Structures are given as structure tokens and as C-alpha cells.
Amino acid sequence: MVGKLLKRIVGRKLINIQQINLSYCLHFLKRCCQVFIMNIKDFRAKLTVVYLGYVSDVMLTVALALGLYTEWTNSSNTVVLLISLCGLFVCVISCALQYYFNYTSGGKALLHIWLGCILGVITFNDSQEYQYETLQESMNILLISSTVFGWFWSICERFLQKKKYNAGMFSPAECLESLGLAIGSLVIGTVDSIAITICIVAFILNLTAIRLKSLLGVLTLISLFSFFIFIFLPSLAGISDGGVHRNVNVYGLMCFAGRHLFEPVVDLYFSNLSTLERWQAFFIKSGFTRRLVIAFIFLLNLVSGSLIGRLSANHKEWFVVVPLFSVFAVVWLCFHILYLISTWKLMNKITECNLTYNCLSEDNRSMNRILASKGIRHFSLISRRIIFLTLITTILLMGVGWETKTNYSIGLVMTILPIEAVTLSLFWELGDNLGGTCTGYALIAPHTCQRSNGGAKLLSAMNVQEIGSRATATLNKIQQFFSFNMIDNYGCDFSSSGITADYLKSKVMQFFERRTGDGPRYDTYLLYYCGDCHDSGDWALTGNGSLKFDTLIEWWTQKNGESGSRLLLVCDTQHSWRWAQDVSKIDDNYVALQTCKFTRVPDPEFGDKLTVGTFTDDWVTYNLTDDIEPAWSDKKRIVRGVYKVSKYWTNFVFHLPTVEDIEEHWDSNFPKFTKPLIKGVNFCETGGLCCICDGIRQFVKRKRMQWLPPKASETGHGFKLVRS
Structure with missing residues (x-):
């Protein structure tokens, strides 16, 4: 009797506890519903602005997981399994860094490198044997869908005015994913990873040119795409590995290019930053850093010219091509020396402007006025003719070496073109939009x-x-x-x-x-x-x-x-x-x-x-x-x-620069052996056509x-x- 009584008492207490817990739960749910109804507009805004931004990355992650699973089930390649396990491990570390250790930048960096690496593995290891399987087609659909959804998210972000525009030459995400893509091509070992890396660098530099509001950068980007589609891709498609013909997954390349190309292009319209304001990200660097970049660009030009000259010796009519190339190379080298000196002088003037800018009070700071007061407008009007002719000689250099071209030679030229194009756009902007002295x-x-x-x-x-x-x-x-x-x-x-x-x-x-x-x-x-x-x-x-x-x-x-x-x-x-x-x-x-x-x-x-x-x-x-x-x-x-x-x-x-001004500028800045080129600079004078x-x-x-x-x-x- 006592045992039954105790059981009843305990049972009633448990029921009461459950009722209390249920009432608490109902009250909590009711309160949540009230708060949700009161703040439904704010929730929608947050849902649109914050959470939808992750959907594109989630879709890309699912697509990459499907691609790795398809590759492993069809090839039983243990390397793919190891890559998958490493990717899972990296993903866990990334989440821990972001949400547990509150180290957001490090976590996102690991995530973007991992995404780029897996995308490279899938893109450059695509087999024709199972490219029409359901999982493979689902992966391709998800790759394109993640890109399109990323575009939609970018447009919404700008229409809702949640995007903060800052002067910058590179995006961390595009650089890290590009690094991961290059690593992925190197891990596969079935493609020329060096040539792929050169093309990736050329793509990033073209994005930088567009981000710096250079319309010539759009033309160089179109040239890069043409070279990649009609010359580079066919050479990659012909590589076989162990008797299995490997192809390049075009959808993966479209996903990579679309993810990073869309924002710089649409920001040509949405961003209210002027060209000179966008260049401030480079101008604020130390003088040593800016000069080091200019020296590296000149060295890159020398490497590309030397490679094309070496390949021209393989021409079947080398006895005609080599002398012609030698004569042209002298002109090409002289103009690139002028390019080096002009950009170096500009960086010296920018250093002076930065010192003046830092000495002024915040209310009195205007970089445009400082640039104009230093006479940079007149300097740019002369220098832009030299930069234009330098760009022309680079294009002609590619034409001279076209018959003996390789992926390396054309890739290096495609890397140089956006640099010289954006430099020309900078000098053009300085000459046209700065005030006089x-x-x-x-x-x-x-x-x-x-x-x-x-x-x-x-x-x-x-x-x-x-x-x-x-x-x-x-x-x-x-x-x-x-x-x-x-x-x-x-x-x-x-x-x-x-x-x-x-x-x-x-x-x-x-x-x-x-x-x-x-x-x-x-x-x-x-x-x-x-x-x-x-x-x-x-x-x-x-x-x-x-x-x-x-x-x-x-x-x-x-x-x-x-x-x-x-x-x-x-x-x-x-x-x-x-x-x-x-x-x-x-x-x-x-x-x-x-x-x-x-x-x-x-x-x-x-x-x-x-x-x-x-x-x-x-x-x-x-x-x-x-x-x-x-x-x-x-x-x-x-x-x-x-x-x-x-x-x-x-x-x-x-x-406006006269012939006498150009001659005086030449005598005071350039070596005497380049003096004959002054005729070409004077010939490029742009007058009033109408x-x-x-x-x-x-x-x-x-x-x-x-x-x-x-x-x-x-x-x-x-x-x-x-x-x-």
C-alpha cells in the first residue's frame, strides 16, 4: 500500500513538472511568435542581407562534395578520398576559428583556399566517361546555380545599400580562391599547372584593372577569355592520364570566373568612387613598396620579351625572323625603359603629395588639389603618349611571336597587358580630370x-x-x-x-x-x-x-x-x-x-x-x-x-604640351639614346578632330x-x- 502511494505521489509530481515545463515552453513559443510578428520586417531585412549571402557558398560546397563523391565512386582513387578528408578537416577548423575562437579572418581564409582547391581538383580532373551521370550533371547545375545566386545576392546588397565601397585593388576571397585553384591544378598533376597559374594571375590582374575603373581593362579581359577558350583549353583537353582521357570541366571554370568577375563589373555603375579614389589603395602604400612593384613589372616585361625572342629562333625561317625581331626588340625595350622612368617619376610625385596630404588638417585635405598643385596634370599629358606607345609595342610583340607561341609566352603577355592598360588609364585620368597649376x-x-x-x-x-x-x-x-x-x-x-x-x-x-x-x-x-x-x-x-x-x-x-x-x-x-x-x-x-x-x-x-x-x-x-x-x-x-x-x-x-615642352621633358628625364623616339610621341598628339x-x-x-x-x-x- 505504501509503495503504491509513493508511486502515485511521484507520478503526480512528474505530471506537474511536465505541465509546468509544457506551460513554460508554450509561453516561450508564444513570446517568440510575438517578437517575430513585431520584428518581421527587420527579420526579412536581416534574412536578405545577412543569411542569403551564405547560400551561394553552401550551394558551391554541396556541388564540390558531389563532384568528389562522383570522382571517388567511379575511379576508386585514394587521392580523392584523402582530399575529401582533408577538406572536411579544414572545414571543421575554419568553423572553429570563426565561431569558437572568434578569429573570423583566419577561418574565412582557410575556407576560401579549401573551396578553390577542391574546385581546381574537380575542374581539371573531369573524365569523359562519367560526365553525363546524374550526380555529375547535378554538380554542374549546382555550380552554375551558386554563381547565379551569388549575382542575385550582390545586386540585392547594392539595391538595399548595404554594400560599403572602399578603395581596394584585390578582394581577399578572389586571391585566396585563386591560390586554391592553382594548388588544385598542381595536386592533380595531369595538367600544366604553371601555365594555369599564369592564366589565373592574368585573370586577377584584369579584375584589378576593372576595379580601378579602367575601360581598357574590359578589352584586355575579353582578349584573355578569347585566348583561354580558343588556344589554351584545347591544349589542356588533349592530355591523357593512364589511358583515361581527361577533360576540363567548363562549368567549374565558369563558376570560378563568374563568382569573382560580377562584382567588379557591376561596381563600375554602383560604386560612386572616382578613378583616383580607387587608386588611393595603391597610392597610400610606402614609396619602397610602390617602386618595388614597378621594378617587378619591368622584370616581368624582360622575361616575356626574352621568352618570345628565344621561341622565335625555332621558326622555320629563323634567318629572317630573328633579325627582324632583334630590330623590333630594341624599340620595344626603349619604350619599356621610358615606361619604367615615367612610372617611377610619378611615384616620386605621389610620395611628395602624400607628405603634403598628411601635413594638412582633415578639413583641408584634398588629394586632387594637391596632385594638381604639383603639376602632375602636365606630366601625365606627356607621359600618357609614352605609355600608349608602350602598350602598342607589347601587342606587336605578341604578334611578332605568334607563329612560335606557347601557352607560357601568350600567358605572360596577357599578364602584362592589363598592367599597362590600367597604367594608361591612370595617366589619362590624371591628364584629363586634374586642375591646372x-x-x-x-x-x-x-x-x-x-x-x-x-x-x-x-x-x-x-x-x-x-x-x-x-x-x-x-x-x-x-x-x-x-x-x-x-x-x-x-x-x-x-x-x-x-x-x-x-x-x-x-x-x-x-x-x-x-x-x-x-x-x-x-x-x-x-x-x-x-x-x-x-x-x-x-x-x-x-x-x-x-x-x-x-x-x-x-x-x-x-x-x-x-x-x-x-x-x-x-x-x-x-x-x-x-x-x-x-x-x-x-x-x-x-x-x-x-x-x-x-x-x-x-x-x-x-x-x-x-x-x-x-x-x-x-x-x-x-x-x-x-x-x-x-x-x-x-x-x-x-x-x-x-x-x-x-x-x-x-x-x-x-x-597642353607643345613640341618644345616634350623635348624639354625628354632631355630632363630620359636617356639620350631614346631621343629618336620623340618623333613617335609627337606623332601621337591628339588634336581636335572636329x-x-x-x-x-x-x-x-x-x-x-x-x-x-x-x-x-x-x-x-x-x-x-x-x-x-
């Missing part, structure tokens, strides 16, 4: 309200102190303007006692004679003046002297000649706006005047705060922040902006500037001319 000189004198008859008013000590402090503030402001826009500062002269005529002529003439470090004249000469002036707009000098507008233009014409440079006058005075009509009549020089006009005459004697110097403060602030208060168009504004340009100002283009259309366009721009001048006119140096 600009130098500036500022003259500042205290504004004392000069009378039209040359007399001066007596001011109190307080007013004199205020005038001096205002001139000092103007000096600091214009120096800040020069620094922000990377204008080569010739000097900012401040004279508390006024400016003499002889001193002014000496300094201005020296300023107009200035040249860049590479030799050519600056594109723009900015001359700033703030101080007294007469009612006619002429600058007031000491000893009742003055500087007339015609005299200033005469000095400019004498020093500028026919160089095509332009003069920009920025005058913060009371009456300089009277020079505006004189500027508009100039038809033989590019001249612009930026000045101001007061709606009422300021007088510091009566405590008027809107005095000379106010316009400089507003104009500089506008060009630094693109915003001022009150706005230039505000009718209540007392200091109004005025600018006027010469008749053909809109026809101005930044300095001169009639150019003339019409210039005429329309000129008339628009005369009749409907814009409120703000861009100068091409990062600052604008403004009018109210």
Missing part, C-alpha cells in the same frame, strides 16, 4: 580712404590701429585661401607705409616670370591687391604714384608672350570695379577681374564696419565653405561681388558669358568667381 601673389596695404585729389584724411590713433588690424586679418585670410586651394604662394606682402612704384614693378614682373618645377609656365597667375585706389580704379601708390590697368596688362603681355596662361586679378578696393569695362575689351589675352562694389561708400571715420577687406572675407569664406550670409544674390547686401572676363576667356584650356564643332561650341560659350554670365564661374582650381 596656379600661383598667387598678394599685395596688401592699409586702406586710408585716399581722396581723388591725392590728399588724405587725418585719422585718430584708434582708427589707425583698427585699419592695421583689419589689414592683418585680410592678410591671414588670403594666406588661408592660398593654402586651402593649393595655390603656389609667391608671397603675401604687407606694407604698413604703402607700396612704391619701383617695388611693385619689380615684384610683379618677377611674379609674371614664374614657372613650375617641371619647366612650363603656370596655367593661372592670381594677383591679389587690397588697399587704396583712385576713383578711376588705379592702384594708389606712395609719392602720389599710381598703377594703371593698361600698364599692368603691358607687363603681363611682355612676360606671358604666347604661352596661353591666364591672369586673374582679385582686387578688394573701393573703385576697382571701374576696370571691368577695360577687361571686357581685351581680345589678345586671357584676363579676368574679380572685385566688389559698395552700394554706399564706407567711411571708417564714422565707424563704418563694411570697409575694404570685407569682400575678401566673404569671398574666401564662400570658396572654403560654399556658403555665406547674406548670400551673394541678396538684395540687402552692401558689398556686392563683381567679375568680368576678357573676350576669349571661355576659350582658355589648361596648358574643329568645326569645337569652334561652334566656343562661340556659344563666349556669347553666353557675354550676355548671360553665370552667378558663379568655376576656374578649374577649386574656387569660383562670383557676382551679385
Whole structure:
């Protein structure tokens, strides 16, 4: 009786415990459902953005497992079994590193190498005997499906704006899987793994060219695919191993190429990074690293040229081919020496730009302005012709050695082509999109309200102190303007006692004679003046002297000649706006005047705060922040902006290299024995093919500037001319 009672009590307790556990479970499930319903939108977003990204890799893993199983069941090859076991072991280690030791990068690296290695084993060990089996066909379907699903995931990620675009030349996944693919081809031993590795490297370099926004990289990629499909694959398909004819699994190659090619191509549209911003991943490397890369590229060129030259000796008509190749090789080598020197010089300039960039504050950093201020635009306009001819000689080298070609020779050329193509794109971008060079000189004198008859008013000590402090503030402001826009500062002269005529002529003439470090004249000469002036707009000098507008233009014409440079006058005075009509009549020089006009005459004697110097403060602030208060168009504004340009100002283009510039550049940078090649560089000068259309366009721009001048006119140096 006691035993039955105990059993009943224990049974009831167990039932109660089970009921309690069940109620807890139901409550937990109910709570989960409530949370799920409340956050269903967030869950969908996470499902789309996070978890779907793994589906492609899962499908690829299943496909590779099917491929290994099919290979093992049909061939009973113990090597395949060992590879499968090693792959399983690596997969376990990868998961442990990622989720247990929280070492995500190491775990993903092992996973990508393993995926690439297994893909290489399956791709280069495909037998024709069982290529139509169900498991093999299922594997091929999964390979293509994983690629397509990866594309879909990439598009969704970009449409949902979950993709962060960073400057980079390589993707870790593509590099690691490429390494694994090369290892897989080496493990199989039935294919030429060296030639396959060269093709893989060429493919990665083409992806880099596309990632750096080089349209020429697309053409080199198409050339690589053509070579691989029509020349390389047939040579691999003819290899037999132990009496079993081995083929290359095209679906595996399509999976590998599709996984890594899609994102760089679509990012040409989706990524808002400019070409120069994408190159920052390489520019920020140390100078030693960048020069080492350039030296390695030159060595790679020498290896490819030597190999093609060695193979040309095997031609059946070697007695004709070898001498012709020798003559061409001299030209080819000379251009590649010029390529080496040009890229080396560019890296030196990039190092200087990096030092300048690191010295500036974060608000004042702009690599484009720094590059423009170092004269890289003019350097690139000359160098891009050399790089273009270098690329042509590389293509011709492949044509010369076509009859005696091998997979190695063509593979090496296909490796070099994207490098030279992306280099040409870089120099083209630097030449077309960087601003020109600009130098500036500022003259500042205290504004004392000069009378039209040359007399001066007596001011109190307080007013004199205020005038001096205002001139000092103007000096600091214009120096800040020069620094922000990377204008080569010739000097900012401040004279508390006024400016003499002889001193002014000496300094201005020296300023107009200035040249860049590479030799050519600056594109723009900015001359700033703030101080007294007469009612006619002429600058007031000491000893009742003055500087007339015609005299200033005469000095400019004498020093500028026919160089095509332009003069920009920025005058913060009371009456300089009277020079505006004189500027508009100039038809033989590019001249612009930026000045101001007061709606009422300021007088510091009566405590008027809107005095000379106010316009400089507003104009500089506008060009630094693109915003001022009150706005230039505000009718209540007392200091109004005025600018006027010469008749053909809109026809101005930044300095283009002339024959003399190229010769000077050649003499100062390249060896003398390459001087005969200068004719080819001059022949490649790109002029206006549609001169009639150019003339019409210039005429329309000129008339628009005369009749409907814009409120703000861009100068091409990062600052604008403004009018109210």
C-alpha cells in the first residue's frame, strides 16, 4: 500500500513538472511568435542581407562534395578520398576559428583556399566517361546555380545599400580562391599547372584593372577569355592520364570566373568612387613598396620579351625572323625603359603629395588639389603618349611571336597587358580630370580712404590701429585661401607705409616670370591687391604714384608672350570695379577681374564696419565653405561681388604640351639614346578632330558669358568667381 502511494505521489509530481515545463515552453513559443510578428520586417531585412549571402557558398560546397563523391565512386582513387578528408578537416577548423575562437579572418581564409582547391581538383580532373551521370550533371547545375545566386545576392546588397565601397585593388576571397585553384591544378598533376597559374594571375590582374575603373581593362579581359577558350583549353583537353582521357570541366571554370568577375563589373555603375579614389589603395602604400612593384613589372616585361625572342629562333625561317625581331626588340625595350622612368617619376610625385596630404588638417585635405598643385596634370599629358606607345609595342610583340607561341609566352603577355592598360588609364585620368597649376601673389596695404585729389584724411590713433588690424586679418585670410586651394604662394606682402612704384614693378614682373618645377609656365597667375585706389580704379601708390590697368596688362603681355596662361586679378578696393569695362575689351589675352562694389561708400571715420577687406572675407569664406550670409544674390547686401572676363576667356584650356615642352621633358628625364623616339610621341598628339564643332561650341560659350554670365564661374582650381 505504501509503495503504491509513493508511486502515485511521484507520478503526480512528474505530471506537474511536465505541465509546468509544457506551460513554460508554450509561453516561450508564444513570446517568440510575438517578437517575430513585431520584428518581421527587420527579420526579412536581416534574412536578405545577412543569411542569403551564405547560400551561394553552401550551394558551391554541396556541388564540390558531389563532384568528389562522383570522382571517388567511379575511379576508386585514394587521392580523392584523402582530399575529401582533408577538406572536411579544414572545414571543421575554419568553423572553429570563426565561431569558437572568434578569429573570423583566419577561418574565412582557410575556407576560401579549401573551396578553390577542391574546385581546381574537380575542374581539371573531369573524365569523359562519367560526365553525363546524374550526380555529375547535378554538380554542374549546382555550380552554375551558386554563381547565379551569388549575382542575385550582390545586386540585392547594392539595391538595399548595404554594400560599403572602399578603395581596394584585390578582394581577399578572389586571391585566396585563386591560390586554391592553382594548388588544385598542381595536386592533380595531369595538367600544366604553371601555365594555369599564369592564366589565373592574368585573370586577377584584369579584375584589378576593372576595379580601378579602367575601360581598357574590359578589352584586355575579353582578349584573355578569347585566348583561354580558343588556344589554351584545347591544349589542356588533349592530355591523357593512364589511358583515361581527361577533360576540363567548363562549368567549374565558369563558376570560378563568374563568382569573382560580377562584382567588379557591376561596381563600375554602383560604386560612386572616382578613378583616383580607387587608386588611393595603391597610392597610400610606402614609396619602397610602390617602386618595388614597378621594378617587378619591368622584370616581368624582360622575361616575356626574352621568352618570345628565344621561341622565335625555332621558326622555320629563323634567318629572317630573328633579325627582324632583334630590330623590333630594341624599340620595344626603349619604350619599356621610358615606361619604367615615367612610372617611377610619378611615384616620386605621389610620395611628395602624400607628405603634403598628411601635413594638412582633415578639413583641408584634398588629394586632387594637391596632385594638381604639383603639376602632375602636365606630366601625365606627356607621359600618357609614352605609355600608349608602350602598350602598342607589347601587342606587336605578341604578334611578332605568334607563329612560335606557347601557352607560357601568350600567358605572360596577357599578364602584362592589363598592367599597362590600367597604367594608361591612370595617366589619362590624371591628364584629363586634374586642375591646372596656379600661383598667387598678394599685395596688401592699409586702406586710408585716399581722396581723388591725392590728399588724405587725418585719422585718430584708434582708427589707425583698427585699419592695421583689419589689414592683418585680410592678410591671414588670403594666406588661408592660398593654402586651402593649393595655390603656389609667391608671397603675401604687407606694407604698413604703402607700396612704391619701383617695388611693385619689380615684384610683379618677377611674379609674371614664374614657372613650375617641371619647366612650363603656370596655367593661372592670381594677383591679389587690397588697399587704396583712385576713383578711376588705379592702384594708389606712395609719392602720389599710381598703377594703371593698361600698364599692368603691358607687363603681363611682355612676360606671358604666347604661352596661353591666364591672369586673374582679385582686387578688394573701393573703385576697382571701374576696370571691368577695360577687361571686357581685351581680345589678345586671357584676363579676368574679380572685385566688389559698395552700394554706399564706407567711411571708417564714422565707424563704418563694411570697409575694404570685407569682400575678401566673404569671398574666401564662400570658396572654403560654399556658403555665406547674406548670400551673394541678396538684395540687402552692401558689398556686392563683381567679375568680368576678357573676350576669349571661355576659350582658355589648361596648358597642353607643345613640341618644345616634350623635348624639354625628354632631355630632363630620359636617356639620350631614346631621343629618336620623340618623333613617335609627337606623332601621337591628339588634336581636335572636329574643329568645326569645337569652334561652334566656343562661340556659344563666349556669347553666353557675354550676355548671360553665370552667378558663379568655376576656374578649374577649386574656387569660383562670383557676382551679385
